[in-house]
Amino acid sequence: MSQSVRPVRGTTVRDDFNDLRAVVHYTKAAHGLGLWESERRLIERFFPDRQAHLLEAGCGAGRVSVALAEAGYTHLHAFDFAEELLAQAQSLAHEREANVTLFHADATRVASHPAVANQRFDGALFMFNGLMQIPLRRNRRRALRQLAALCRPGAPLMFTTHDREDSAEERVLWRLEAARWAKGKQDPILREFGDRYYEEDGVGRTFMHLPVREEILADLKATGWTHTYDEMRRRISPESRKVRDFSDECRFWVASRA
Numbered sequence: 287m288s289q290s291v292r293p294v295r296g297t298t299v300r301d302d303f304n305d306l307r308a309v310v311h312y313t314k315a316a317h318g319l320g321l322w323e324s325e326r327r328l329i330e331r332f333f334p335d336r337q338a339h340l341l342e343a344g345c346g347a348g349r350v351s352v353a354l355a356e357a358g359y360t361h362l363h364a365f366d367f368a369e370e371l372l373a374q375a376q377s378l379a380h381e382r383e384a385n386v387t388l389f390h391a392d393a394t395r396v397a398s399h400p401a402v403a404n405q406r407f408d409g410a411l412f413m414f415n416g417l418m419q420i421p422l423r424r425n426r427r428r429a430l431r432q433l434a435a436l437c438r439p440g441a442p443l444m445f446t447t448h449d450r451e452d453s454a455e456e457r458v459l460w461r462l463e464a465a466r467w468a469k470g471k472q473d474p475i476l477r478e479f480g481d482r483y484y485e486e487d488g489v490g491r492t493f494m495h496l497p498v499r500e501e502i503l504a505d506l507k508a509t510g511w512t513h514t515y516d517e518m519r520r521r522i523s524p525e526s527r528k529v530r531d532f533s534d535e536c537r538f539w540v541a542s543r544a
């Protein structure tokens with residue numbers, strides 16, 4: 287008898303990030319890797335004010351927020367919807383005496399959370415593809431709107447995506463995938479063209495939507511953000527082997543709150 291396949295949902299993604307393999311993977315990076323050189327350069331450029339009130343979405347085990355606190359940023363809020371990762375972020379912040387207000391929230395609903403509901407942030411970050419790990423474009427747009435609601439006009443938002451069409455090889459693979467979608471033969475667990483759901487040793491299962499550039503430009507425009515900057519990571523900094531092992535090539539985006 288064939289078993290029905292349940293399409294990936296937000297709860298699937300949360301469960302995958304709460305899985306021990308993912309927790310160990312992201313906790314190791316938070317303790318040992320810290321900011322990538324590309325992140326450090328762009329944060330320095332777009333978030334120069336150490337006193338600014340910053341909000342980090344999808345903080346995971348605290349890799350970015352704790353590094354920001356150690357770099358002298360004094361007003362940091364950060365949240366994640368995976369309880370196990372958030373607990374690791376709390377423990378790392380405590381251990382490093384990093385002053386970060388950490389709280390549990392879903393990016394698609396965060397604007398009404400009591401920890402932030404009355405705040406207007408000077409900037410927001412959703413680093414290392416967290417935004418693209420939200421299934422369905424309408425939900426990613428919801429998250430972008432929620433972050434816009436929490437930021438003052440002009441505030442920068444930084445995030446990353448994995449491009450669908452960065453290399454010739456990928457373009458061929460996605461053409462094959464498009465043919466599968468056209469025939470309705472795609473993996474039924476996927477929600478939209480551009481989605482991937484895969485398993486890696488030592489990381490566990492990962493859902494990710496891989497967009498094309500025009501898609502993100504349209505999403506920003508539709509959700510209260512003005513595109514400021516985007517660039518592939520390799521053109522910002524040649525990263526160390528450790529960083530490249532942790533994360534494939536990606537595109538950095540910065541938008542400002544309209």
Ligand SMILES: C[S@@+](CC[C@H](N)C(=O)[O-])C[C@H]1O[C@@H](n2cnc3c(N)ncnc32)[C@H](O)[C@@H]1O
Nearest residue numbers: 303344345346349366367368392393413414416
């Ligand atoms: C690839 S991990 C990156 C973690 C951390 N920012 C880092 O760079 O190490 C993506 C993070 O986004 C979080 N995330 C995904 N969807 C989310 C949502 N809807 N609300 C809050 N966090 C979310 C995941 O739980 C995970 O911690």
